[in-house]
Amino acid sequence: MDKFNKLIIISELDTVHNITLLAQSININVQQCSKAVALNSGMLKPGVLLAYPYANKDINKNGVSAELQDLLNKVPLFLFQAERTILEPSQAIIAGIRGVIYRDEQLDRVMTAINTMMTGQLYYARKVMSELIDTLVQQKLAQNQQTLVVPNTNLLTKQEKRIIQLVAEGSRNKEIADNLNISAHTVKAHLSSIFRKTKARNRVELLRCMQWPKTQESELIKLA
Template identity: 65%
Template structure:
């Protein structure tokens, strides 16, 4: 996401909130408004980031509160003054919340959070983001591992190995049938079994599978 050019801090007090003052102290373009004013106004201009004080009902098992959902229609949102024990961080990430600033956060960490989010980045702990990325990658890694899983020596039959060799030499089904003295229908049945055993969807993927060094039971390419 591009950098944000304006920060809107939601606060009900007439005096400037400490978060507003902190943003001003580092030169961030910030303005303070009440929640009613923000919600009643038209959608914020592009490049606006909204800072919303956290309430216990804002994040629960059902998702975001109606107010937070409505604010997100106006502009991207992050929450501040959150209680660590009450916030479901993963739920916040999945719901599109840009970051969380906790009530007990040190001043330098709050400054880092503001600068990070105004630069268009999410603000969550490295551990949380690392765990989330690992979860997202697990299905892909598992699928990749399954695709390249080596076969036992006895999984492919001798006939299937002969057919694989002929496929590698560019032979078509009829040519394979003639070479092995079997019907084209039988060749097709053998190829279906080979594709299933090697997790290949077509001949190209089968050739790629054969090139994997771990597949010791695949016949070597013969040079002509």
């Protein structure tokens, strides 16, 4: 994402908020105002990052409040003054929130967080991001497994099943030819037929899609 050129901090206080002072100290173009002013004055436009004070009602185990979701639909934002014991960072990431600054955060970390997010990056602990990515990867793998189409092995000849077994063992075309006492050209012809029947484009896809049931696996071993 592109860098932000302005930070708007939502605060209902009459005094300047500490986070506003910190942003000013690192030369961030920052403006503090109430939520009503931000919504009604046309401030929420491209290039703006919004800092929104966390409240338990805004995001919890039940999801994101309609009020916060409305803001997220208008402008990228991060939460500040969050409570560690209440807000789960993974919930914020999934909701599309660009970062979380906790109430007990040290000042230097707050400045780092602001700088990081103004450059267009997310601001979350590395462990949090790692765990979330791992979860997403596992979900994707599970989804791929569920949607995997297993070819109809009844279309394969005994010779083709022998060749698939040898491919699974890592044999090259010449080794397959020597094992089956056929020419390398014949092996290529069989592989072309196998790819056509299984709709695999190469050996990797072939082995991935051939999730043999136990009975067929035993049959292949006998045929090899």
